[in-house]
Amino acid sequence: MKKQINRRDFLTRSVLAAGGLTLSATAVLADHPVDRLKGYAQVEQALFLGINRVKDPHKKSAVEKKHAPVIGVPQQIKAGQSFAVTLSVGEIAHPMGAGHYIQYIELLAGNEPAGRLELRPGLNAAQATFYLTVDKPVTLVAREYCNLHGLWESRLEIELA
Ligand SMILES: [Fe+2]
DSSP, X not given: OOOOOOHHHHHHHHHHHXXXXXXXXXXXXXXOHHHHGGXXXXXXXXXXXXXXXXXXXXSOOHHHHHHSEEEEOOSOOOXXXXXXXXXXXXXXXXXXXXXXXXXXXXXXXXXXXXXXXXXXXXXXXXXXXXXXXXXXXXXXXXXXXXXXXXXXXXXXXXXXX
């Protein structure tokens, strides 16, 4: 038998549901990365204000060495032939423990998304390999996101043999 609800019950339930949505939205806002980091004294909150890149390739800081993606490609790349792009975070291996880890690694070929790997702390290494085929020179853009040190990017120009 179908249960009938009256207008008053319907309105009460709607208000409760809307209240739940408001609470959920508040919870999402409170879960901003900068708020989550308040307990970590060693975290530079400025790292969460934009995309981080190596400032001087000849004088990298410790955080740059640990976070800037390292892009590996074959010496020769030919038009129309698949090749492997290996991405590592970074040149010093990044931790992958429960409290400090890389959430994802992604690759773009120019502006085109070319691969994205979500990582599990305690299970994955902070590395990814994607296979690409290009028909003209392109800029590879590698990005990774660290839960404590934000979004990092490296670029590599690809020339064809
Ligand atoms: Fe990190």
